[in-house]
Amino acid sequence: MSQIHDDYDDLAALLQQALNGSLSFHKGLADRPVAARKQDTGLPQELPSTGVGGADALTDFLARYGDRLSASAGPRFLGFVTGGTTPAALIGDWLAASVDQNSASPGDSVATAVTVQALDWLKQLFNLPAADFDGAFTTGATAANFACLLAAREWAGEQAGYNIAQKGLAGGPTIRIYSACPHASFVKVTRFLGLGQDAIVPVDRIGDTEAMDPDALDRALAAADPAEAKIVCASAGTVTTTAFDDLIAISAVCKRHNAWMHVDGAFGLFARTVPELAGRTAGVEFADSITVDGHKWLNVPYDCGFYFTRRIDLIERAAGAMPAYLDVAGGGLPHYMNRALEGSQRFRALPVWLTLAAYGADGVRQIVRNNCRQAGLLAAWVERTDGFELLAPTSLNIVCFRGVPPDGHSDPDGWNRALLSAINDTGLVYLTPGAYGGKGGIRAAFSNWMTRDDDLDAVTRALIMGRETVLTEEREDA
Ligand SMILES: Cc1ncc(COP(=O)(O)O)c(C=O)c1O
Structure with missing residues (x-):
């Protein structure tokens, strides 16, 4: 038990270590692959009977798994409907854990x-x-x-x-x-x-x-x-x-x-x-x-x-x-x-209280407006780009589209699943599947405050790269 007491005596150092880990995660969010390339924990491990203390445990965790975390809090995770965390909400959530x-x-x-x-x-x-x-x-x-x-x-x-x-x-x-x-x-x-x-x-x-x-x-x-x-x-x-x-x-x-x-x-x-x-x-x-x-x-x-x-x-x-x-x-x-x-x-209200106190109704409004505008920009790109088409009009923050498979393709939905996986494999963006009007496709949902218009360049680059990969693989298989 003394480890717990030692950790608590050294709480400042431990929190500082967590802060450093969080900071480097956040500052690297835009650059890490949006979906982790490896997501497993490796071999099963035995439950330690004697612990190593908080500092070593955290170091070990980050060394083992730090790069296996998703950038779902980042600007180009457009899967599902996934929000990030505002800075004030983040500290609110930390505080909620601290004050417990x-x-x-x-x-x-x-x-x-x-x-x-x-x-x-x-x-x-x-x-x-x-x-x-x-x-x-x-x-x-x-x-x-x-x-x-x-x-x-x-x-x-x-x-x-x-x-x-x-x-x-x-x-x-x-x-x-x-x-x-x-x-x-x-x-x-x-x-x-x-x-x-x-x-x-x-x-x-x-x-x-x-x-x-x-x-x-x-x-x-x-x-x-x-x-x-x-x-x-x-x-x-x-x-x-x-x-x-x-x-x-x-x-x-x-x-x-x-x-x-x-x-x-x-x-x-x-x-x-x-x-x-x-x-x-x-x-x-x-x-x-x-x-x-x-x-x-x-x-x-x-x-x-x-x-x-x-x-x-x-x-x-x-x-x-x-x-x-x-x-x-x-x-x-x-x-x-x-x-x-x-x-x-x-204490779920605390991050909410802090983000609303920090940025007000205007802050929320700005996020919503930005994300809707960004969805509109991506939708316009899809419309004007050969090889892609919208499955539904975009009227808020979600773009539902698909890649147009080569003429006469027997399985357009399967082709789009392969396309989605190739797009996500670029590490530049993470999109998730969708279906509309009897057609399988891809959804891009904008709901993160952090997403900037520049991110759209990386997203469209990923779409083009994904399409080229699928077409090349098909040519090679033929
Ligand atoms: C309209 C709607 N209702 C409910 C849910 C479920 O939300 P949660 O995953 O937070 O339980 C979602 C999630 O995407 C949603 O979009």
Whole structure:
């Protein structure tokens, strides 16, 4: 045990060593291969019975694996929807680990009050009526979707005078979820919540877009069994084409048919921070529950998401677990453990608070604007460059495109998978797959504050190099 005490006595040196390691990682972010070339840990290692102390352990870790880390926090990681970390969010997250607060319960720390304040700032950022919504931080948008669907499920029981949290689903009402393009994580949480993914009723989309047709929703709800409890899951930004459902029309339909309206705005809700894009989210203020991610466009480190709902009481009823030993006096502050799956909770609000305090709403707006502009620039390049084509118009921060295979190629999707891997092998960029309109392709999602217009040169270079590699390999194989 003396090693722990020795380390603690030498905490300044240890923290300095971690600082140096972090600094060299960050300063090298733009130059390291975006996806690590090696990602394994090598041979299995025996658990040491005697440790080496923090300094040697850190040195060993960085020597072994430092170059096997992804540059996912860097400017050219355009896979999935991946935010980086602002400097203030980074120090906030460090501080959160240092001070090691459990913000799930009030009574001993300002952490709970800061959590309330950070959520309040987020409501202001997204221009949501503060008095109507309450919420909590989660580990991400999947967990936020989980909390929101939990609230919706409780509401469904309430409609039938039945307490699902108390009695379980078996004797409760039939619950159906109407959605046009739910995110995979929403489908996943239907399973966790015992509803099953077959509870999702697909609603027609508008033309060949990913957006829900509100008239089709209206017809589907009108035709549904009146005894069934209806939940609508709308999208504010789909991952492939960044489609936004018409939330004003959908809220009117939900009202007409007494349906719960959930909006998944994991990253798309950030459009609301920019006046010229805000209209796309109009109507979200009428939602019953809203999912948002922090570790995407807010650029706070993993893991962070949050949700808002008009019916926090339903979540507290369903998630509440207050044995005597946890029932501390909170001075009117929420017990956040009653608002999420997790009991103990990391001080997730701190990086959020710090980044919002450091850069304000303007800082967020600037990131969103830049990333959308950069996506537009890449989309324009794809459009004007032979050998590439857009699969969908780019209207926010995501470019969905593909390489055009040689004439008559038998497997264009397979060819694009090979192209994607060749592009990523350049180390200049990291892109991930996508599919739209029955065609497999590639997605580039811009959501990092650090990305600069110069980075686009490296990205387009990687696309050209990737294409040349695949064509050359094909010629050699022929
Ligand atoms: C619209 C949407 N919802 C939910 C999620 C799930 O987010 P997380 O990975 O933070 O759980 C994502 C992630 O890309 C998303 O884009």
